[in-house]
Amino acid sequence: MKHVSRTSFFLILAAILLLAGCSTATPAPASAPAPETPAASEAKPSTDSQNKEIVLATTTSTQDSGLLDAILPAFESKTGIKVKVVAVGTGQAIKLGEDGNADVLLVHSRPAEDQFVEQGFGVDAYDVMYNQFYIVGPESDPAGVKNAKTAEEALQKIAEKQATFISRGDDSGTDKKEKSIWKNAGITPSGSWYLSSGQGMGDTLQMADEKNAYTLTDEATFLSRKLGLAVLMQGDKALLNPYGIIKVKSTGKPELADELISFFVGEEGQKMIGEFGKDKYGKGLFVPDAKKR
Amino acid sequence: MGLPTEVLEVIWLSLQVTTTAVFIGALIGIPAGALLGLYSFPGRRLAVTIVYTLMGLPPVLIGVIVYLLLSKYGPLGSLELLFTPEAMVIAQVVLVSPILAGLTLSAVQAKERTYSETAKSLGATPSQLVWTIVKESRKGIWAGVAAAYGRAISEVGAVMLVGGNIEHHTRVMTTAIILETRMGHYETGLYLGLVLLLISFVFNSFLMMGVLEQINAKRRKM
């Protein structure tokens, strides 16, 4: 092991030497956003407000489930504001906000959202809706997750049996939720049965199906895929998944951002969110519960 | 991520997968390209067109096809190869074989006109003729190997699909870069990208050195 880390040290050294040339040229996007952003926002507004475009950074789940496709056209036709959706992991979505590359965030990781607001990157945070997480797995349920009473107990059973579990491992909201349940269950999952896919929910579900494995999934993505996996655990309080919408403080178009947020938390938007998926799955995929934080 | 051993593991897997794939691809592509370049037979022009078309095959499409073949519900599902390094090797072999065949084809064709008559009049059998021209075209063929290697190691769509980007198992440099970027770790992504660039540079330098070495070694004997 020692040798390995030594070699790697040299490798990194080599890379850093290479990096040294670039890093001075690239403005470090992570650090010091506050002093930079006002200048950036001043440069933009005139052209942007004419274009009436806004960037919404959100998680893959809202796009993959079809929710945004279902409700955004109504907003766009009503206000004439074009919403450009960047669907990424929660980690990247928040990063996009920090770097001033998005105007509004629609994400689902409460601790990360709170931190984002506390650090002064975001304002006007609202709860928008929540959906459920499921623990899904093969119909045969080798670990006996069906008999568990709580999500923690379910994961404990999986760990005991060393049944294959696929984690997204991409720092997304779903990934963070999964990690927090493991933590509450007092388990640090590791070993060949615990795989980290590093991919989105859809791909991870596909992989779980291929490998007869368990995984934690949001309801919307799961229902939108036709797979051989069964829902083995649902309804536990730990499996609720609240979404928040936050205005990026450094946005150059605060008015447009406000319009989008009020649409999501307003009566019309909330109704559409509640209706979404009823025709297709027999029940709504998201439960609207707008309130100011 | 961030731990050097993990980075090293990802780099090592990238090298293993791509080297294996290029090696297998060379065993398929170089002879195929040489035959297409030096022999005429019915359907040759069609075959050449197909090879050149396949050279431009989008990696993601290769990924989808290999995925469907290896999927649990696919025709080769029983082999249980999906989401393994072997699956990534298969996808990359499909990616690099046409490249190697096509570049070998044009390399030998460039030499064919001048050298094949000389070899023939020296009494070469058809197989000796092919071997002589292939040796004579080695520079062009090496360039093809370098191009194939660079294409394979920097490819992301197909390996993501069929490998699955599983940590400690099928995560390679390109899929790691995607993941780091999605998590907002742009610096780590950039850092991995630079390592990838460094590997490409070192690999191409070795190839160039190998070609030069061949010439110099013989000169020194004088």
Add this chain to the structure above:
Amino acid sequence: MPQLHLKHLHVAIEKKSILTIEQMSLACGKIYGIVGPSGSGKSTLLRVVNLLQKPLTGTMNYWGEEVDLASLSHAKALAIQRQMAFVAQQPVMFHTSVFDNVAMGLRYRKLDRKTIRERVSEALQLVDLADRIHQQAATLSGGEAQRVALARAIVLNPRLLLLDEPTASLDPANVSIFEQVIKGIHQQRGTTIMIVTHNLPQAKRLADHCLFVHKGRIVESADTSTFFDQPQSQELADFISGRMIY
């Protein structure tokens, strides 16, 4: 008994007639000079004899073996090809050492390493390039490369040596070495040689017998002194005197 006999030879490329020879015989152990203006079909004749170009019709009797040139099997062609050697106007050097270039034909014939080494160094001595044996062939001068090409041909001990304007692009010093080697080989081994040239003094110096090829036909064939001193046809007379414009 002639050692090389061509009959009813007709070569055409895309319906354009290139070369027509009703009959041609070469005796063993002589040097034949083939002269004529550019584009007359001299080189084509050599390529056909070397089996590099297929005629429309024609038979060849090669040291007693009769073959139909228009439909020749690979194996038979190879067997005959391996009893002759060819030197083209521009030397084609493979990108490897001088030794490997000269050894190539012997390796094709699967001779053992020791024999190959001996014969290659002998051949290189003949062309006075023994000291270049390990040099890269690509780094040779034009004249040296042509001499290596000659060594590569004579190392095969061919019955018939075909030379296609071999000294056309050489300087006088190299021309002289080249001609001496050819004479030496001919005297030592009794090799039959066909040399295409438009250098008439060279034909005079080397050849026992000359053929005049003009517009795809052999117009005249005679031993060298008769050929130059008493040309029978007007064309040859014009050609020798330099009056023929081509």
